[in-house]
Amino acid sequence: MSEQTAGVIDNIADASVASGKGRIEVSHFGLSYASAEGPIEAVADAGIVVEPGEFVSIIGPSGCGKSTLLNAVAGFLKPTRGTVRVDDEPVNRPSADRGMVFQQYSLFPWKTVRENVEFGLKMKGMERSRRESAARTLLGLAGLLAFENQYPDRLSGGMKQRVGIVRALATGPKVLLLDEPFGALDAQTRIIMQQILTNMWQRLKISVLFVTHDIDEAIFLSDRVYCMTARPGTIKAEITIPLPRPRQQSMMMSSEFLALRRGLMSLISEESLKAMSGEVNDDALQGLTIDTHGHALSEMI
Amino acid sequence: MKRAVLMRSLPAPAPAALPSPVLAPQMQPPAPNVASEQSLFRINAIVRHWLLQHRDQIRTLAIGAVSLALFLLSWHFLATYRVSFHVRFTNVPTPVQVFQSLARAAHNGRLLQHVVLSCRRIALGFIIATLIAVPLGLVMGRFRFARDVIFPISEVLRPIPAIAWVPMSIMLWPSNEESIVFITFIGSFFPILLNTLHGMASVDPVLVRASQSLGANEFAIFREVYFPASLPSIFTGLTVGMGVAWVSLIAAEMISGQFGIGYFTWEAYSLVQYSDIALGMICIGVLGLSSSAIIRGIGRIVMPWKTNT
Structure with missing residues (x-):
């Protein structure tokens, strides 16, 4: 077991911090798509960098193109303008070098937990017995071994995402990309998942690019946070999070955390309003333009 | 005596343990030397638990049995008293007569010959259809060009009932x-082709992207994602296809056959063997039922993730 464990950890570590690799560089990124009313610019001139072993989040109002940016790093989208590079190699197709975790649970329902984790290794051509023991080791390290033979349908949402993260790490990717992975979870589960993810990262030191719209989540997890503007999305600010590591949930009450939160909050709410500009004006923001003083609305009319 | 009771009740817990095959090995501590009384108590508890768990199924089964018995009973009375009110039961054989003719046919092996031949025709036609329709559906679902070429032809041919193909x-x-x-x-x-196509259309694109980001190439995506994702639909198609296959077979045998269960039923009519008509019909019903049960069984084996709930 210990020998295998070491082997698997080496496998992952090799690809990330040990060789000092896993640098993401997106520069002058732009993406537009055609529509009936002419081309629509989703992202314009966005530039980000993730240094090897760094945890970086992108935060922004919904529809600002943060997922688009992440999908381009994953290789699912081609930028209209600019370049996406990982370790100085241009990204042009999805690859196991860039592990991806999706918001929608993306485990294969027809594969057991272990077979899901094995998938990337199978695609690499690893023989059955080796990948089986590698997957078991990984699941054991993540405390999921008891569920190795379960089908995903029987797992809770949090469990599915944990398996999803382990699956993405199994091939030893250079970087890990997460697209609002905890967005569909309830608040309590989300907090636990954040703790698990930060602890996991603490041990792996893999480069992570994390997309979220949750400010607390971004601050809690990240070394740096990029804040994006409303459509067309571009990088509005870059905030370094100087909180000590390892991170604990109790830090979320610290004055340092709250100050960061306040700063990011004002940046985001401005953009959220802009993003909803067509839908929300000053009147709408008040909820109602009249005060009914406790009377039912139907009476007033 | 006690041992005998134990032995007889031992097979019972097996189905009870089945619903949670995954949890069982971890939850049951290894206990080689349990007092027999204790294990008897446990078996009793398991049986009771099983009964409680399957209460709805047992109820359904019981009602079904009673309903079938009532059906047989009314058939029996209608035929024995030769009821005739516009619909004429005058020449309809009673269940007992049908059973007698079954015994006779089973004795001389003639019926079995017809049944075997029909089953062989079904198996051949159905397996060939599956082997062509499923891959074709998968390819049409994945490659637009293939779909654009084949779809119009299939749409023109599809509404033609199989019986119309006889001449x-x-x-x-x-x-x-x-x-x-x-x-x-x-x-x-x-039916198989259309359902395969439907299955391909409903594959979750996130799963395709997930497989790509794990390093899957085009063929691997096909084998590991598109095919298993379409399997539930494919099996729906197989079940429907099997039903239509029997309809078509019986019609074809009645029109142009010299053997087969459809021919047997039609021949019985020509030869005024009324009880053989009912016997043929019942055979067809049982064969149709068992063939779809076989498909469902295969589906369960091929798609374990669907039944493990």
């Missing part, structure tokens, strides 16, 4: 046997 089929194929197999093939082909 054409007799012209096309050198032997009677081949033409009947062809009719069966035609009957099951389109």
Whole structure:
């Protein structure tokens, strides 16, 4: 077991911090798509960098193109303008070098937990017995071994995402990309998942690019946070999070955390309003333009 | 005596343990030397638990049995008293007469011959249809060009009932046997093709992207994602296709056969063997039921993730 464990950890570590690799560089990124009313610019001139072993989040109002940016790093989208590079190699197709975790649970329902984790290794051509023991080791390290033979349908949402993260790490990717992975979870589960993810990262030191719209989540997890503007999305600010590591949930009450939160909050709410500009004006923001003083609305009319 | 009771009740817990095959090994501590009384108590508890868990199924089964018995009983009375009110039960055989003719037919092996031959035709036609329709559906679902080429042809041919193919089929194929197999093939082909296509259309794109980001190439995506994701739909198609295959086969055998259960039923009518008519019909019903049960069983084996709930 210990020998295998070491082997698997080496496998992952090799690809990330040990060789000092896993640098993401997106520069002058732009993406537009055609529509009936002419081309629509989703992202314009966005530039980000993730240094090897760094945890970086992108935060922004919904529809600002943060997922688009992440999908381009994953290789699912081609930028209209600019370049996406990982370790100085241009990204042009999805690859196991860039592990991806999706918001929608993306485990294969027809594969057991272990077979899901094995998938990337199978695609690499690893023989059955080796990948089986590698997957078991990984699941054991993540405390999921008891569920190795379960089908995903029987797992809770949090469990599915944990398996999803382990699956993405199994091939030893250079970087890990997460697209609002905890967005569909309830608040309590989300907090636990954040703790698990930060602890996991603490041990792996893999480069992570994390997309979220949750400010607390971004601050809690990240070394740096990029804040994006409303459509067309571009990088509005870059905030370094100087909180000590390892991170604990109790830090979320610290004055340092709250100050960061306040700063990011004002940046985001401005953009959220802009993003909803067509839908929300000053009147709408008040909820109602009249005060009914406790009377039912139907009476007033 | 006690041992005998134990032995007899031992097989019972096996089905009870089945619903949670995954949890069982971890939850049951290894206990080699349990007092027999204690284990008897446990078996009792397991049986009671099983009964409680399957209460709804047991109820359904019981009601079904009673309902079938009532059906047989009313058939018996209608036929024995030769009831005739517009619908004439005058020549309809009673269940007992049918049973007697079953015993007779089973004795001389004639019926079995017909049944075996029909089953062979079904198996051939259905398997060939599956082997062509499923891959074709998968390819049409994945490659737009293939779909654009094949879809119009299939749409024109699809509404033609398999029975309407009988004359054409007799012209096309050198032997009677081949033409009947062809009719069966035609009957099951389109339901299988359409359902496979439907399955391909409903594959979750996130799963495709997930497989790509894990390093899957085009062929691997096909094998590991598109195919298993379409399997539930494919099996729906197989079940429907099997039903249509039987309809087509019986019609074809009645029109142009010299053997087979459809021919047997039609011949019984020509020879005024009324109880054989009912016997043939019941055989067809049982065969149809068992063949769809077989498909469902295969589906359960092939798609373990669907049944493990």
